[in-house]
Amino acid sequence: MAIPLSYNFRNLRVRKATTVMTALGIALTVAVLLGILAMVAGLKSALQSSGNPLQMIVVRKNSASELVSQVAREAISAIRFKEGIQKFPDGEPMVSAEIVTVMNLPRKNDPEGANVTIRGLSRSGVKMRPEIRMLSGRWFEPGQREVAVGKSVAARFVSASLDHSLHFGRGDWKIVGIFDAGKTAFDSEIWGDLNQIATDFNRSEIMSSALVRAVDPIALQALKTSMADDQRLYLEGKSETEYYAAQTSTARPVEFLGMFVAVIMAIGSSFAAMNTMYAAVARRAREIGTLRILGFSRGSILLSFVFESLLLSLLGGILGIVLVLPMNGLESGIGNSVTFSETGFDFRITPAIIVVGLSFATVMGILGGLLPARTAARADILAALREL
Amino acid sequence: MNNNFIIETKSLTKEYKRDEFRIMALHQASIQIEKGEFLALMGPSGSGKSTLLHLIAAIDRPSSGEVTVLGQNLQALSDKEIARWRNEHVGFVFQTFNLIPVLTARENVELPLLLTHLSKKERIDHAETALKLVGLGDRMGHYPRQLSGGQEQRVAIARAIVTDPALILADEPTGDLDSQSANEVLTILSKLNKEQNKTVVMVTHDPHAAKFASKIRHLEKGELLPKGVLPQV
Ligand SMILES: Nc1ncnc2c1ncn2[C@@H]1O[C@H](COP(=O)(O)OP(=O)(O)OP(=O)(O)O)[C@@H](O)[C@H]1O
Ligand SMILES: [Mg+2]
Secondary structure, three states, X not given: OOOOHHHHHHHHHHOHHHHHHHHHHHHHHHHHHHHHHHHHHHHHHHHHOOOOOOEEEEEEOOOOOHHHOOEEHHHHHHHOOOOOEOEOOOOOEOEEEEEEEEEEEEEOOEEEEEEEEEEEEOHHHHHOOOOOEEEEEOOOOOOOOEEEEEHHHHHHEOXXXXXXXXXXXXXXXXXEEEEEOOOOHHHHEEEEEHHHHHHHOOOOOXXXXXXXXXXXXXXXXXXXXXXXXXXOOOEEEEEHHHHHHHHHHHHHHHHHXXXXXXXXXXXXXXXXXXXXXXXXXXXXXXXXXXXHHHOOOHHHHHHHHHHHHHHHHHHHHHHHHHHHHHHOOOEEEEEEOOOOEEEEEEOOOOHHHHHHXXXXXXXXXXXXXXXXXXXXXXXXXXXXXXXX | OOOXXXXXXXXXXXXXXXXXXXXXXXXXEEEEEEOOOEEEEEOOOOOOHHHHHHHHOOOOOOOEEEEEEOOEEHHXXXXXXXXXXXXXHEEEEOOOOOXXXXXXXXXXXXXXXXXXXXXXXXXXXXXXXXXXXXXXXXXXXXXXXXXXXXXXXXXXXXXXXXXXXXXXXXXXXXXXXXXXXXXXXXXXXXXXXXXXXXXXXXXXXXXXXXXXXXXXXXXXXXXXXXXXXXXXX
16 A cells, blocks of 8 residues: 555645645646637637538639638629529529628727628528527618627627717718627628628629528539539639638637647746655655655655645646636637638637646646656665755 | 574675775674564764664665574565565664654554555554553644654654564664653663563663663674673773
8 A cells, every 4th residue: 555645635735835836837837728728619619600501602712711702793693593502482592692801990908909800791691691690789771881790799899889880991880780690700790781881892793702502412512513613603612611610720820829838838837846846855855764664665655756746736737727717708809810800709618628727737747746756766765864 | 593583693794985985884793683682782973883773674785794684584685575574574763753744643653554454444443552552542643743752752663563563673762852751762662572572672872771671782883892892982
């Protein structure tokens, strides 16, 4: 049997101050890591849940996003007659011509502002996204300088609330509604009437994209293929879900930077834990010698000190989780490098993220504890007993 | 080998080499200690008393010579085997008590039993019996800092005897104690020797402490002096 665990618990308690300081260092490291992971998880969930699997976004070939795509109005008219497109009850094909552009708007607590996606679309475009609910107000009327804004826009931009006006294009636009797109990327957009927006931005003939709904997945595939084969139109169709999922690459630089910072901090925290444990080993040299004389093996001494370091870092890990927990569900936004506008998201602290945080702390504890524990285990009994 | 000898050393030598310095801590010491003896090792500081005790307890390895304890040639054992062997057969008492400060008296005494196959309940029973034996039945839950030096040393003795070893080795067990506490500790060691037939080897400076022993041997400058011979003053 090994040295009792209560020995380690009590030693941590006896040197409260160092224990707390070291644990705090580890806690901050874990908090940074978890913050980044929560952000990435939130962003991925916002982007991945956007889109209907039967719908595709038609853009100019090789366009990474709707923003940089140009599609002539006639091309969209040509698409309307393709096979396999679902129809509205009135027989109109479900094809929505849309204009996507970005606009800088001042943000609450950031006068520099940030880019917001503005989408011009017809009422059929709205109807093709039935999952989007009006939270308050109503949709824009055709022919009016009216817009509806997504709820993350309303939450984060100055004067983006109901009955206020936004200034862009050739004048003011009245906000007549705030919609909830269920945490998808649309929540970060401003929607207005296609023709009004086309006029303001001088784009009557050049649309950005078309949203097309197929009757079934096979028809969707066929439509994609026929689109790709049509050299004259020079368009491509991407299924809506894939299109948004691909934008999660937006999070990659932040993810990378965050991981980098977390790893650097982890190295620092490991050294702090190591330092604390070296001090503990030095201070308890006589105890170590005594335990050895009582018959405890070098192995059990090693284990005991590694365990103590582990305990210390797990304490830090739990503290770190407690620190980031209030972030769960917190709304924020990130510049989307694909759409050149902000995508709003919620921080998501999932159980998986908590497990990652604890594992991270575990690794720090073991790495920090190993060398001091080895020193303790290797110590000569008599030399250890002579220490003060 | 005479089976009555619980400890037998032959030409036991321990030499420390440091740079060009060579310190002969113990030179060619041959001693035979009988079962049930209470032996006091005396001698001036630096004469090699602790060194001899450490070699008998297999805490240190000799430079040359042989040491056989309880019929076991200690050189033949690996580090791991020695740890087990010591846990089973030797109780060690230090001048500075060396209790674990974060553990209570009972937990300190229980420590060596963690290496045995006893159940938790048996361990506690044994620890409490040992503490009662040293007169600390009412201090089981106390931490070392809540005890006097004499009481700490009695806890340390309880810890040394809890595995019921045949041999108790004590290195100046009264060195840090006032005379009354020293007497209590010596009385306990003497009782363990007489009533439980434990063999006790005690290093001491103090002639009064040595009176509790049944035999006295002296060391001087690393040499074990012949029986009855005292170092020149
Ligand atoms: N690790 C070591 N390195 C070098 N020399 C040592 C070491 N340990 C002991 N010695 C030397 O060996 C000699 C014997 O030491 P030992 O500790 O056995 O003496 P002692 O009789 O117990 O003395 P004291 O009464 O002061 O405790 C001394 O000269 C001491 O300095
Ligand atoms: Mg000594």
